[in-house]
Amino acid sequence: MVTMSTTPAPIPAEQLTQMWAAARAAQTRAYAPYSRYAVGAAILDEQGEVHAGCNVENAAYPQGWCAEASALAALVMSGSRRARAVLVLGGDGGATGGDWITPCGGCRQKLREFCDPEVPIQSATADALGPVYTLEQLLPHSFGPGHLKTP
Numbered sequence: 001m002v003t004m005s006t007t008p009a010p011i012p013a014e015q016l017t018q019m020w021a022a023a024r025a026a027q028t029r030a031y032a033p034y035s036r037y038a039v040g041a042a043i044l045d046e047q048g049e050v051h052a053g054c055n056v057e058n059a060a061y062p063q064g065w066c067a068e069a070s071a072l073a074a075l076v077m078s079g080s081r082r083a084r085a086v087l088v089l090g091g092d093g094g095a096t097g098g099d100w101i102t103p104c105g106g107c108r109q110k111l112r113e114f115c116d117p118e119v120p121i122q123s124a125t126a127d128a129l130g131p132v133y134t135l136e137q138l139l140p141h142s143f144g145p146g147h148l149k150t151p
């Protein structure tokens with residue numbers, strides 16, 4: 001059953017602050033010598049732990065990966081399998097003609113593996129919090145684990 005979530009549930013303030021700080025710290029570690037577009041991501045798991053990651057570029061461009069992928073790897077390495085909230089940090093939120101950052105298409109699908117449709121995805125810069133979406137809003141009618149028979 002697909003639920004159409006139109007209003008994301010707010011991320012509790014204490015956890016949002018923790019996620020924002022973790023994403024800010026991760027962004028400073030980004031390896032982005034080619035695009036110079038540093039991104040940090042933070043994912044809150046079902047135990048209340050925050051896992052962060054940064055983008056990692058490569059001279060062979062397609063071999064680089066996104067901050068969300070790094071954060072998901074950290075979540076899985078911790079033993080967790082479910083995300084309750086996601087924060088992505090980058091860009092300038094419109095301050096100099098850029099826009100609020102949201103996960104790329106590939107990352108939306110990666111997040112789908114570990115997120116329920118109503119999981120909030122918060123956009124942010126280092127200086128401000130931006131719009132928040134549900135995964136369902138960013139990746140409607142998605143393909144996920146429920147489509148496959150699991151052993």
Ligand SMILES: [Zn+2]
Nearest residue numbers: 066104106107
């Ligand atoms: Zn991505």
